[in-house]
Amino acid sequence: MLTISHLTKTYGSTNAVNDVSFSVPKGQFVGVIGRSGAGKSTLLRMTNRLADPTAGMIRWNETDVTTLRGAELREWRRRCAMIFQQFNLVGRLDVLTNVLMGRLSMAPSWRSMLKLWGEDDRAIALAALEQFDIADLASKRADQLSGGQQQRVAICRALVQEPEIILADEPIASLDPRNTKIVMDALLRINRHFGITVVCNLHSLDLARTYCDRLVGMAAGRVVFDDVPAALTESVARDLYGLEAGDVMDAPEAEAPGLAVPVAA
Numbered sequence: 133m134l135t136i137s138h139l140t141k142t143y144g145s146t147n148a149v150n151d152v153s154f155s156v157p158k159g160q161f162v163g164v165i166g167r168s169g170a171g172k173s174t175l176l177r178m179t180n181r182l183a184d185p186t187a188g189m190i191r192w193n194e195t196d197v198t199t200l201r202g203a204e205l206r207e208w209r210r211r212c213a214m215i216f217q218q219f220n221l222v223g224r225l226d227v228l229t230n231v232l233m234g235r236l237s238m239a240p241s242w243r244s245m246l247k248l249w250g251e252d253d254r255a256i257a258l259a260a261l262e263q264f265d266i267a268d269l270a271s272k273r274a275d276q277l278s279g280g281q282q283q284r285v286a287i288c289r290a291l292v293q294e295p296e297i298i299l300a301d302e303p304i305a306s307l308d309p310r311n312t313k314i315v316m317d318a319l320l321r322i323n324r325h326f327g328i329t330v331v332c333n334l335h336s337l338d339l340a341r342t343y344c345d346r347l348v349g350m351a352a353g354r355v356v357f358d359d360v361p362a363a364l365t366e367s368v369a370r371d372l373y374g375l376e377a378g379d380v381m382d383a384p385e386a387e388a389p390g391l392a393v394p395v396a397a
Contacts, residue, residue: 133155133156133157133158133192133193134155134156134179134190134191134192134297134329134331135155135156135189135190135191135192136152136153136154136155136175136179136188136189136190137153137188137189137190137191138151138152138153138187138188138189139151139152139153139175139178139185139187139188139189139190140152140185140186140187140188141171141174141178141183141185141186142186147353148171148174148353149171149174149175149178149185149353150171150352150353150354151188151354152171152175152188152350152353152354152355153188153355154348154355154358156297156329156331157329158296158327158329159323159327159328159329160329160330160345160346161319161320161323161329161330161332161343161344161345161346162329162330162331162332162344162345162346162347162348163332163333163334163339163340163343163344163346163347163348163361164176164331164332164333164334164347164348164349164350165333165334165335165337165340165347165348165349165350165357165372166349166350166351166372166373167335167351167372167373167374168335170350170351170352170353170372171350171352171353171354172301172302172333172350173301173302173333174353175350176214176299176301176331176333177301178190179197179212179299179331180208180209180212180214180299181197181198181200181205181208181209182214184198185198192208192211192212192296192297195208197212206237207237209237210237210238210293210294210295211293211295211296211297212295212296212297212298212299213234213290213291213293213295213297213298213299214290214298214299214300214301215283215286215287215290215298215299215300215301215303215319216286216301216303217301217302217303217305217306218306219274219279219282219283219285219286220286221274221275221282221285221286221289222274223273223274223275224273224274224275225273225274226270226271226272226273226274227261227266227269227270227271227272227273227274227277227285228254228257228258228261228270228271230274230285230289231257231260231261231285231288231289231292232249232253232254232257232292233289234257234288234289234290234291234292234293235249235253235256235257235292235293237293238253253292256292257288257292258270260288260291260292261285261288263288263291263321264284264287264288264318266281266284266285266288269281269285278311279306279307279308279311280307280308280310280311280314280315283303283304283307283311283315284314284315284318286303287303287315287318287319287322291322291326295328296328296329297328297329297330297331298319298322298328298329298330298331299331299332300319300330300331300332300333301333302333302334302335303315303319303332304316304334304339305335312339316339316342316343319332319343320343332344337364337369340361340364341361341362341364344361345360346358346359346360346361347359347360347361347364349364349368349372350372351371351372356371356372357371357372
């Protein structure tokens with residue numbers, strides 16, 4: 133279980149995250165919603181320890197994540213994989229090598245620097261690509277792929293880390309509707325088939341209602357809503373999003389998620 137207790141992040145006189153507390157049971161798919169600047173990205177970055185909290189505690193089962201340093205912190209980042217809005221792939225490298233980067237913590241540094249990946253690592257990376265029907269792209273440069281393909285490669289890279297939890301920070305923000313569905317289906321499939329906990333920042337309420345077991349709503353750095361999607365009324369949405377509520381509520385309703393392997397874009 134992930135437990136966030138009184139978590140705060142201050143930049144100067146601004147509280148980007150302000151006294152946030154909630155827990156996520158193992159295997160849950162949680163959507164974190166709220167307008168831009170609500171503190172969603174800062175919350176996920178602190179959970180992965182890409183940013184250090186000003187105050188509060190993050191626990192994963194019996195591990196106090198906020199105190200980790202050195203090798204223990206690197207191990208936490210393996211167990212807690214991060215998927216970013218802008219994919220964070222190395223464009224000049226091929227797809228297979230980008231996915232293998234997720235195995236870095238499991239190989240001696242000299243071997244990974246020389247790209248001397250073991251056969252087991254290659255097999256795991258190819259199996260991940262096969263899971264999402266993009267194994268045929270293994271030898272292509274990452275910067276030659278579409279946005280949807282790149283995000284699926286990023287998901288494969290996260291999956292080969294063998295994580296216990298995946299944090300996804302607006303993973304579909306730059307994608308068209310078709311690739312949005314493919315990527316969200318991929319995250320749902322990981323959650324349902326592998327039992328991996330997923331915490332996903334989302335701007336669209338339709339997507340949040342369609343894919344998530346539970347929604348955590350943030351406003352001005354605080355948690356102001358924490359319940360099942362059915363409890364997210366129009367009134368609550370307007371409290372969360374203010375003048376932006378129409379933009380996030382008037383989008384076409386998302387299709388029901390499917391767990392079939394997505395087709396290549």
